[in-house]
Amino acid sequence: MPHAGSSRPSHILLRDDAGRWATAAPERTVLGVIHNVTSATRLLDLLTPFEGDSRVHVVFTCTGSSAFENGTREFIAARQLPWISWEEAKREKFDLAVSSSRGGELHKLNAPLVGAPHGAGYNKHLRREPGAGSREPGAGSRKPEAFGLDAEWLTHDGELIPSAIVLSHDEQRERLRRGCPEAVPISVVAGDPCMDDLRAGLPFRAEYRAALGLTPGRKLLVLTSTWGPHSLLGANMDLVRRALAELPHDEYRVLAAVHPNIWYGHSGWQVRAWLAPYLRAGLLLPAPETDTWKAALVAADAFIGDHGSLTLYAAALGVPGLLGAFGDDVVAAGSPMDRLGAALPRVAPDVPLGRQLRRAAAAQADDERLAAIGGLVTSRPTRAAELLRRLYYERLELDEPAWPAVPRPVALPLPLPAERYGPVPPPMFVDVRPEPDGTLVLRRHVAEFQGAVTGHLADPHLVVAEGDPDGRWAGAADVVLGRAPGPRETYRSAAERVFAAHGGCWLVAFADRAVGEAGCVAVTRQGEVITGRWAEGGDLGFGVAASVLYADAGAELTVSVRVGGEVGVLRVG
Secondary structure, eight states: OOOOOOOOOOSSSSSHHHHHHOSSSSSSSEEEESHHHHHHHHHHHHHHGGTTTEEEEEEEEEOOOOHHHOTTTHHHHHHTBBBOOOHHHHHHOOOOOOOOOOOOOGGBSSEEEEEEOOSSSOBBBBOTTTTOOOOEEEGSSSSSOTSEEEEHEEEEEEEEOOOOEEETHHHHHHHHHHHHHHGGEEEEEOOOHHHHHHHHGGGHHHHHHTTTOOTTOEEEEEEEEETTSHOOOOOOOHHHHHHHHOOOOOOOEEEEOOEEEEHHHHHHHHHHHHHHHHHHHBBBOTTSSHHHHHHHHOOSSEEEOOSSSSHHHHHHHHHHHHHOOOGGGOOOSSSHHHHHHHSSBBBTTTTTHHHHHHHHHHHHHHHHHHHHTTSSOSSSSTHHHHHHHHHHHHHHHHHOOSSSSOOOOOOOOOOOOOOOOOSSSEEEEEEEEEEEOOOEEEEEEEEGOOOOTTTTTTEEEEETTTTOGGGGGGTTSSSEEOOOOOOOOHHHHHHHHHHHTTTOOOOOOOETTTTTEEEEEEEETTTTTEEEETTTTTTOOHHHHHHHHHHHHGSEEEEEETTTEEEEEEEEE
């Protein structure tokens, strides 16, 4: 990247002799202004109307004014964005500048500036740091409007900074009138490109679910956390544990959509270290600079959120949800987020989470109030690309391209990085219940995460793998998944060794050497040997077979078993 003190233009198109070196000769140059990774991801959404038009060239800069600058240069480099320093950006002249944040010395840019939100509209308060100075004399005496709609952020020495302010909904214009009335004439209601892309992806929900690794019948719960002490991870990180503890392991996948300011403020390593036990148990944690969170919202069956934009997007998509935290003090009064905070139920600490999610799904299916709040995300649905392009090309004094500007479905996410896992599976509480037709339904819950709320566990047995390093499980296990018998061991002799180390164990199960994981050989403490083999096409694993045999299903020759969305038939002998 260029040195900030260099006087020679670092980008080829900014040089006086650009015609000698450039392959293409664009007619206009646009500056994309990045504040941090959060604003950068939104900025790329805002710039999609230029795709396919070789008359326009975009270069990027970073204001250097964010407390969350970590990761920004890596983001820029990974996407090969043409980058110039902030000092150079202030020296050069551009035909247009686009920013999704209000931070930094934007008033020093020599370009007409389009300012847009970097989330679902304008919903939060944010004051400048002490000593940063006011944008407008007397601004501190006025009750602040939401960040982006207030004179403190829109003016400098009494003059408007942007030449156009993008609003996503008509209701924001009245709040702008209260916060900075002189900016109303330059406001443009252009909708929300992110919301448009999310809705365009809804017909392809099955494809997103498959890309995220969801098997048929398995539900996806998305935990959304903005940043700060009032966020879900800041105020209620225990909800990650509760979700993995209380929701049946085979019926739910849990994905945590973490705000980039958490990731880059504390470091990715630290976030992963905090969540390491949950990652080992199957928590999905996409990198925040990707748009995997968009695919997850389209694929989601439920969400638990806070006062961040993802909560509002999820509600607008019709996903049922709960609030795990909420920053009442930082949410602008009367904003859509304020209304959503009043409408969504809060997570109760003493009621099983599964029950709360089922109630939310039933109550919110036809909730007109939630539908109305979701409608406040955009008053120009499906038209953001069209309206933004019109705004940009008017400012650039160029004819728009001939092809239509339309929303595109969210890209299918790339496979998430596989988590490393140890040779010992996590101990599980297993609940086995018969249905009227005789089918046994198994629900498994990760044992180590259980807390005070136990209504989700009826009469479980504990399944532990032989060799688990956590000694507290040895005396409590009802079923032990044994390691393969040694060359001179029989199943009975290997089981005796396991029984000696697990005083409360009643059954030891081994993978059947004859058929591998599709079969199970179990030995009871009384020495009885029972076998179970899955019928072809319905292999649910020898651990599930062990729980079926423990539940005394041996009286039947065949047993139908359901775990999550999968069904198998176990032949018992």
